[in-house]
């Protein structure tokens with residue numbers, strides 16, 4: 001895999017409006033909220049939300065004192081800021097999941113929802129997440145499951161070439177990947193996570209069902225089906241709860257950011273952060289830190 005995997009760029013995208021607000025996705029949003037509630041710890045100090053987008057899920061992390069929203073797209077973060085406001089509770093950071101700008105052992109929680117989906121090098125992304133987490137912290141990972149019932153059916157009747165049973169990810173559109181549950185479990189274990197629980201989510205993601213079955217009933221049916229997630233995974237989306245295992249020293253008091261170019265700790269001095277080691281500079285304007293290398297903000 002290349003040193004710097006490509007990024008699915010959402011800069012300028014109206015994803016939140018077109019995919020969620022104006023489309024018929026109240027069912028998907030509701031069942032994800034249930035899964036998160038089941039998996040999230042009751043409380044925590046510092047949560048890292050990876051691929052936060054416009055902050056659709058962020059209010060669901062209210063048990064944490066502070067949430068750091070990371071997204072590669074600055075315009076997504078601007079939308080999140082417009083929705084959530086500027087307060088001590090939220091820290092907005094434009095950065096690449098493959099090159100996180102935080103010191104090791106900083107966070108006591110992390111989530112990545114509908115984002116691994118865009119990673120051509122998923123193990124590399126997961127490795128980054130593990131690095132910035134403290135020992136015993138909880139990481140909620142959602143991934144798109146290639147071994148879902150629809151894909152299995154289409155494969156068996158010859159309407160789909162790729163096998164849902166093969167371990168390698170399938171790139172069904174440019175930089176959009178579905179993963180095999182076993183591959184995800186292997187990568188999580190390899191980078192230092194212990195899988196604690198799996199919930200299968202969005203079983204009834206079909207226009208006809210959404211039309212015929214009352215919303216609350218469909219959501220309830222999914223909430224029951226989610227509980228089979230540790231037995232089999234045949235839904236299009238899977239939520240996992242993972243504990244960071246292995247020894248990780250906690251981040252030293254007072255440290256937070258590191259330079260994504262050379263990994264040296266870097267002081268938080270908005271509006272300009274300067275790496276003491278390699279002299280790379282990063283802006284922090286209008287409440288958004290920008291650690292994207294090679295981007296002009």
Ligand SMILES: C[S@@+](CC[C@H](N)C(=O)[O-])C[C@H]1O[C@@H](n2cnc3c(N)ncnc32)[C@H](O)[C@@H]1O
Pocket residue numbers: 007008009010011015050051052053054055056057070071072073076095096097098112113114115118
């Ligand atoms: C499908 S959206 C999901 C947003 C949000 N998690 C949600 O569920 O509503 C995926 C997000 O991941 C971000 N993203 C994709 N690749 C990224 C990368 N390499 N580093 C940081 N963010 C990335 C995109 O900018 C986009 O906002």
